[in-house]
Amino acid sequence: MKPSISIIIRTLINNWNIYVQMRNLFNLHIRTVLLAVITFLLITGCASSYQSGPDYSEEYKIDTEQLLREEIKLWADTPHRMGKTGSSGTDCSGFVMSVYEKLFGIILPRDTENQVAVGVLVDKDELRPGDLIFFRPPKIERHVGIYLSNGEFAHTSSRKGVTISRIDDPYWNKSFWTSRRILP
Template sequence: MIGFVSIQPTTLQVIRAARLRFHHLLLLLGWLVLVGCRTAAPPPAPTSGAADVRARLLAELERWEGTPHRWGGLDHRGIDCSGLVVRVYQDAFGLTLPRTTEAQARIGRPVSRQALQAGDLVFFRLDRKNRHVGIYLGDGRFFHAASSTGVTVSRLDEPYWRRHYWTARRVLDVTEDAPPDRPAPTIGW
């Protein structure tokens, strides 16, 4: 017959095991405190109005100017017009806009050509099916990802753009007293 021998831990072994569990508990509590204190990335810095919007847009233009056009592209290897709008608004203002020109033309609120402000989206109807979007800089200028030249600055009064101008939408509420990082009321978003 085989017998079983019961081995009882010594008092010293019990104390060591309890101490080890206690140290593990302290480590776990310390880790939880550190993780609980961690914060997410800070939101975009508050802005002071139209001048700040324009400065942010010019900084984005500097980053993107000369990037080649690539349909469906979203990076510096190539970007399309609606992708440029998505990236600029995300990077400059922390706003996530729809990916397509059609969807972008339905957000924000309509704005007349005479009332354009820096940051407004300007849309062009190139033919029956194709649309194009750019970001208004002020003084009749906008930047966009043109299929022939890549990211560039153009003027609304150039014959081609004047002929194809369609509409404009305001996505940022910008006044001299209000920060532009509040999106305007949206339509169809």
């Protein structure tokens, strides 16, 4: 016996309703799973996989400053000599280049013009021992020194040779240009 047309239609409608319910249920589950996956990806995607080095600590600050001060003592009585880099005479960029290479194994460019392009810009209020500080004093195109701490920096003065000065001295404060961080 063949099913009547009404039974076929009723069966089709029931199957369709079951299909729609199953599809809605499936879509609900898919949406829930997708939402969970997207949330997971957003949370883990925002977490950095970069492993930074150790935090800058007071101990590192003291070690760097101490190393710099000991090295500067070795440069005592070294006169200013434009274009030179040795104990018989040095200019500001030669002094900075020599100290960085000896203490940290970092080879900096020879001249101030190129040294100012190295490293990361750092605010004057956030200077750390070893940061390079640049000036544009009167009658000199550019000048560079190495920050020590508490407002002091080492550099080569045309009058005093290798010396330590204060960044808040009116002469240096007025001619301050920028500062760069090379060390981590």
